[in-house]
Amino acid sequence: MRRFMAPVLVGLVAVVAFGVWWGVNRHTATPEVIEGWAMPDAAGTTISLHDSDDSREGNSYIVVGAYWADHTNLWHDGTGGPTCVGTDTTKKTRVRLGIVDAEPHEGPGGPRVVWLRCLS
Template sequence: MRALLIVLIIIALIIAVIVAGTWWLRTGRHQATPWVVEGYALTNSSATAMSLHDTNIKRFNTEGLKLGGVAWRINDGPWNERGSCLRPLETRRHVRVGVIETPGGRSRYLLAWVQCLD
């Protein structure tokens, strides 16, 4: 009888760990859906930041965004992790970008990816 009780406790613990692990995997990671914004980018002198202009979503007009570490590609080419398709002091480069809205902090929006269209 005591051995049966121990086996049942072990089975209950295994089930609890599986349920807790499944719950953590489903809710523990945040997945943000970016806004897909198309417009024209102007970069700073070191191409570490850009501003958007004439965008299809007006809330992002003149919004400043950091470029560091952002995946990028030219047209439908391969995605790149290093460098950028935007150059220093570039004016009016046609782009499509993924922008994620953050709940707080210093920058309200984060750049998820950049696609240079011309």
């Protein structure tokens, strides 16, 4: 019985150490949800987001790669950008965005669109 005690104790310490490591190194992010009027670029890969349909000033976001939902609530992967926003640079589409602020560790930091939902 004594000779099994040491390996069991080592295994228990390893499991606890892994649990602590996992808890410290696991990262989660809750996106900030914002709504506005999106105007796409000609390629449909970025948008400028405006507070209203008639405002001129807007914030720019890269949307290619972000998951997006169309008017029927069907979700799509972000390859090519959201087609519900389109590529007409004169048209605004009502959208809701999920944005996380990325830390600049392994690449550029700043706000990143993780999902987009077309509302109109």
